Every structure is written in structure tokens, then in C-alpha cells.
Amino acid sequence: MTPTIRGAAWTFGANVTTDDILPGKYLERCNDEVGQFAMAGIDPTFAARVRPGDIVVAGANFGMGSGRESAPLALKLAGVAAIVAPSYSRIFYRNAINLGLPAVMVDRIDGVLERDEIVISLDERAVINVRTGARFALQNLTGIAREILDAGGIVAFTRARLGQVAVVPETSP
Amino acid sequence: MTLTEKVIARASGVAVVCPGDEVWATADRMIMNDSSGPRRIGPLVAELGGVRDRDKVVIVSDHFIPAANLRHAEILKTTRTWAKSNGIASFFEYEGVLHNLVLEGFLVKPGMLLVGADSHTVTAGAVGAVAVAVGSTELATVVASGQVWLRVPETIRIDLVGKLPALVDMRDVTMQLLGDLGLQHATYRAIEYGGPFTEKLTIEERLVLSNQGIEMGAKNAVVVPSQTVREAMRAVKIDAREAFLLPDADARYLARHTVQVDKLGPLVAAHPSPDNVTAASAVSGIAIDMAWLGSCVGGRLADLRAAASMLRGRKVRVPTLVTPNTADVYRACLADGTLQTLANAGAIVNAPGCGACAGVHMGVAGPSDVVMATATRNFRGRMGSADAQVFLGSAYTVAASAIAGRIIDPRDIGIGGSA
Numbered sequence: 001m002t003p004t005i006r007g008a009a010w011t012f013g014a015n016v017t018t019d020d021i022l023p024g025k026y027l028e029r030c031n032d033e034v035g036q037f038a039m040a041g042i043d044p045t046f047a048a049r050v051r052p053g054d055i056v057v058a059g060a061n062f063g064m065g066s067g068r069e070s071a072p073l074a075l076k077l078a079g080v081a082a083i084v085a086p087s088y089s090r091i092f093y094r095n096a097i098n099l100g101l102p103a104v105m106v107d108r109i110d111g112v113l114e115r116d117e118i119v120i121s122l123d124e125r126a127v128i129n130v131r132t133g134a135r136f137a138l139q140n141l142t143g144i145a146r147e148i149l150d151a152g153g154i155v156a157f158t159r160a161r162l163g164q165v166a167v168v169p170e171t172s173p
Numbered sequence: 174m175t176l177t178e179k180v181i182a183r184a185s186g187v188a189v190v191c192p193g194d195e196v197w198a199t200a201d202r203m204i205m206n207d208s209s210g211p212r213r214i215g216p217l218v219a220e221l222g223g224v225r226d227r228d229k230v231v232i233v234s235d236h237f238i239p240a241a242n243l244r245h246a247e248i249l250k251t252t253r254t255w256a257k258s259n260g261i262a263s264f265f266e267y268e269g270v271l272h273n274l275v276l277e278g279f280l281v282k283p284g285m286l287l288v289g290a291d292s293h294t295v296t297a298g299a300v301g302a303v304a305v306a307v308g309s310t311e312l313a314t315v316v317a318s319g320q321v322w323l324r325v326p327e328t329i330r331i332d333l334v335g336k337l338p339a340l341v342d343m344r345d346v347t348m349q350l351l352g353d354l355g356l357q358h359a360t361y362r363a364i365e366y367g368g369p370f371t372e373k374l375t376i377e378e379r380l381v382l383s384n385q386g387i388e389m390g391a392k393n394a395v396v397v398p399s400q401t402v403r404e405a406m407r408a409v410k411i412d413a414r415e416a417f418l419l420p421d422a423d424a425r426y427l428a429r430h431t432v433q434v435d436k437l438g439p440l441v442a443a444h445p446s447p448d449n450v451t452a453a454s455a456v457s458g459i460a461i462d463m464a465w466l467g468s469c470v471g472g473r474l475a476d477l478r479a480a481a482s483m484l485r486g487r488k489v490r491v492p493t494l495v496t497p498n499t500a501d502v503y504r505a506c507l508a509d510g511t512l513q514t515l516a517n518a519g520a521i522v523n524a525p526g527c528g529a530c531a532g533v534h535m536g537v538a539g540p541s542d543v544v545m546a547t548a549t550r551n552f553r554g555r556m557g558s559a560d561a562q563v564f565l566g567s568a569y570t571v572a573a574s575a576i577a578g579r580i581i582d583p584r585d586i587g588i589g590g591s592a
Binding site for chain 1 (some may be wrong): 195208209212213217221222237242244245246259261290291292294306307308309310311313314317320321324356357360361390392446482531532533535537550552554555559
């Protein structure tokens, strides 16, 4: 992943479920179709309004419930560049990382208003709200999860592990 | 080490693991369904060099059977074709739910490491295996490489003691735990169930404990295997001579909880969360539009028999759908008269599978519907409309509520009379 992600915040509360992110009736849809239904269970207008590079800022336990990978995939295809939350349901978390979608964990995240500009800085290990200047400490993105994100997702990461192609990390700007 | 640590250590080829370690482990089983499986992982597995060990792969079409539309039919065909062309012997369709079939056929055995693309993969922990859910893309990498990376979780130990009162069942036990501990108690952690009550449980009873572990956020939920597991394996001629992996006496747990099951009564998890738990009597009187008996956790033989015991000689007041979770459960209920009792009471029996639990088909909830169900979870929109309300309970409570047309404590009406 790139060391700095900058985007406008879309805020959600705690315990957003994968049924909220991608309702079960869309399970029959193909992978490449699901972006248009992102967050359909909680805000049917989200997918049409979110812009590429925007950031989802949510409360604790984001992505709980069904392990459907189409939930983080829908967010990614809708243009979401990263998610920031104090905690995630573990399957959602793993799925997001595996798809190359940074699911950033912070000690806490409060005082964020809709469309506040958010900066995620890996170098500074912090999430910054540009409007208020508030900084929140990064809690994750270390170890194997970080290696997978740096490879661009678990498919590229596995290809390298299996010795098929060397991982080419994304370069610094 | 705890049981989960022991299994992960064995699977990763090291003597000892500690919570927080990151290890690469060899998976003994890789399981998937028609939604998470070949349609999504097929192209990725091919890209990564193909299926590494086809004997470890289990594929079950359970979400989209029987097909309700052309998309479903195409998914079923893709699943069937991929399973056959890759020589997957353990492929089943129209046989029931993946999680139940894996246990019925002992496709998972004590001490195994199982990885599956479905959150209720944890169910396989019922026989003392470590069963961990991942997404489709990651499962593709496991099928191609044989390996999965795991962060060794801290373990929470839950001991169950006592004897269940009448008309209270395993689901009331897990609802009590969810109500006490909440949705996030076990996030990133393992749960280990043991204690004298647990030792005597059948596999079908054990699976309620492991299955509902995911609703507490668990990475895996393992039930310490006992003589009952060994006997169940012998009964179907599965070699059970090997010593089971068991937790060490000096295993270190993050937390310990003990539940006296004698003290439990019928419970209900009110909309919209499995941890929104209250006594059935406290929500008694809420009118319902539909009752649903089914799912990997609530469509077991014991559930259908419990429902029949309530419905015998009575009639349901609201549409009542019954979805046995496997074809074997269906046949057993046919043979012992359970289906006859349910049908006489006015219930409709569906094809074995996941049915309406995931909001896909066969009884999804409409706008403003109030549903009383044995489903796995009741988040907003889970069973269909985002405006529907779903209440969860044991099969006793769901059947009693179907008879009353409103939520009711099953002890208020007791079991039914003659057919």
C-alpha cells in the first residue's frame, strides 16, 4: 500500500454488519457487479455518491456477521480507498487486507464529521483529521498482514510465496 | 497449551506456539459452499497452479438449492462442473448444509485444522478440530498452496456444568452466553468449551456451541472431545484409535467462565442482534407473521423433534416453515413420524439447505414482517427486508410461538398431546 492515503470521510456507527454492507440478496451477483450495491443495507445512496479515494470511518466491530468477501469487495469496487475503525470483525478484516483494501485500526476515532479530510500516514503511524488536527494512533498493519497489503493482496503475495513471480512492492512517492 | 494452541502447533510443525505468534500451518481440510466456492475461487486457484490436494477439499451447494432463478441455476452448474473437473470426491448438492455434512460424515476429525469460506465454518470445532473461516480469495490460496497463515489466538475457556431443565435446550445455553458476554467478547480469540455437562453431549448438541462462537466474534470455537465423540466415530466405522488432542492441565486462558445450565430458562435474542438476549417471558405477546425452523444451528434432528413435541395435536397460527439442515435429518424425521406431526400441525417442509437464513430464498422476510426463528443470527436485513424484525429462540420457543401466533415461553403451553 502507499505510505499515505488522503480522502474524504464517510462516517458510520458501531457494529456495521456485512448484511448492511452487502445484503444477502446480492450474493447471487458476480464479483464485478457488487460495487453498485455497497452499503445498500444501511444507505442505498452511498454507492452512487462515494467518490474514488474516499475513506470509510466507522465505529467498533466493523463488518461483523457473515464472512462474505463480497462485502469488502463492494466497498473497494465502489471506490473506497481505506477503512478506519477502532476494531473489525476478524473475517471482514482479513478479507479486506487480502483484497488489498487497507482496514486501518486506531486506538479511537472520534469527532469526525461527514467529508472531513482524513490522512492515513504509515510513516507517522497515525490517522489525522485535517480539519481538527486530531491524531489517532495506528494499531495494526504489521507482520504478515502488512506484507500482504504491500504485495497488493493475498493472490500476488501467494504467487510470490509459491515462487511464481517476485513481489514488487509499491514504490514511495 | 490450550486445545487450539495444540492443534495449531501440530499443523504448523512446531512443538509450542504462544498467543500472538504468526505461523504458517498446513490445512487438513478446505471447505466451501456454492456462494463462496468455485464461482469465486475457481479462476484464482487455476492462476495459482491448481488444486494442491483434492482429497482435502469439501464442496457443498447449500445456499442456492433448489435454484430460485436462473442466476442460482448457473451458480449450481459452475459449482458442480468445477468440482467434477477437479476430481473433488467430497462434493455434495441437495444433501444439506456444508457445516452439518462435514460433521455427519466425519469429513473433519478431532485435532484437524480446517479452513473454510463461510463464517459458520467454526461449527466443525464440535469434534475438537480447529475450524477457521477465511474469505474466498484466501481460501483459493490455501487450496493452491496447502497452507494458511494464522495468528495464534488467546483462548477463552467456558465450562458448562449441571443439567438442562425441560423445554430448555442448547440454543438457550449459547443465547445466555451471548447475552452475558456480547458480540465482541471473543473477537480474534479462540473459545474452548469443556466441563462435565459438555462431556456427555452428542455431536449434534456440541455443534450449537461451536456454531454460535462466531456470533461472539471467535476465530474458532472448539469443544473438548470426549468418549461420546469416540463412540460416535466408531458407530460409523471411523477409525478412532488415535489419541485425541486435549488441552493441557496447565493451559493458560485469557479468561474463564462457568455456566450453571440448571438455572437457564427459555431465552429470546430480540431484533436486531444475537446478543440482545432476554427471557422469552419478557417479550411474550409480540405478534409474529412467520415462524422459521432451520439453519446449520437450528435445523438439526433435535430441533425438528423438539418442534414436533410442541406441535403434536396442535395447529400453527402463522406460516411456519421447516428446513431440515441435511437430507439425513429429513429422512430421520420422515422415518420417526416427526415430519407427519409437523405437517399435521400446518407447517411446510422445505428442501434441506441454508434456506431463508441468509436471506436468499425459501421464506425470506418481507417489509415489517416479524419472524420468530432458529436462524443463526438476526442482524437487520439478514433474513430479507431491512425493515423486518427477526427474533431468535430455541426450536421449543419457535414452535410454541407458531402455535400462539405470538412470542411465548414454551413452558406456558407445555408439550403437545396426541397426534
